[in-house]
Amino acid sequence: MTLPELINYFWIGNTYEDFCKPRGLNCDAYAIEIFAQKPFGLNSKLEFxxxxxxxxxxxxxxxxxxxxxxFNFYYFLNAVREGEKNETLTDIDLALRLLDFAERNG
Structure with missing residues (x-):
């Protein structure tokens, strides 16, 4: 899964629980971290x-x-919710912003 795919997964109405359960992730875990292979890009493979x-x-x-x-999943979900409020923001735009944040803060 890539970052734009993950964004779309939530933008079409799936929930955090929908995401976690089939991947064997505990939805109640303190934090689930999102990792990617470098170089960071729109097609970087993600792991959780x-x-x-x-x-x-x-x-x-x-x-x-x-x-x-x-970043952690809570940060990501907050960005997705905020992105939904901006009707002109695309999944690619949001993914690029998130990758920029990760590069600057990593």
Missing amino acids: FKEEETAGKTQYSYNGSEFYSL
């Missing part, structure tokens, strides 16, 4: 990990690949 699993690391090895923390 519980914060306890990554121990707060910004780089995490998984299935032989290196992933880098973008």
Whole structure:
């Protein structure tokens, strides 16, 4: 899954619980982190990990690949909700803004 795909997943009405359950993620976990492979871009593969699993690391090895923390899921969901209020904002626009945030704050 890529960041634009994840944004669209929520913009079409799916819930956080809809997302977590089939992936074996605990919806009540303190924080689920969104990681991506570098270089960050619209087509970067995303992975999702519980914060306890990554121990707060910004780089995490998984299935032989290196992933880098973008932000936690709560930050992402807030950005998605705010993005829905702006009728001219596209999934690509929001994804680029989120990637820029991750690059500046990573």
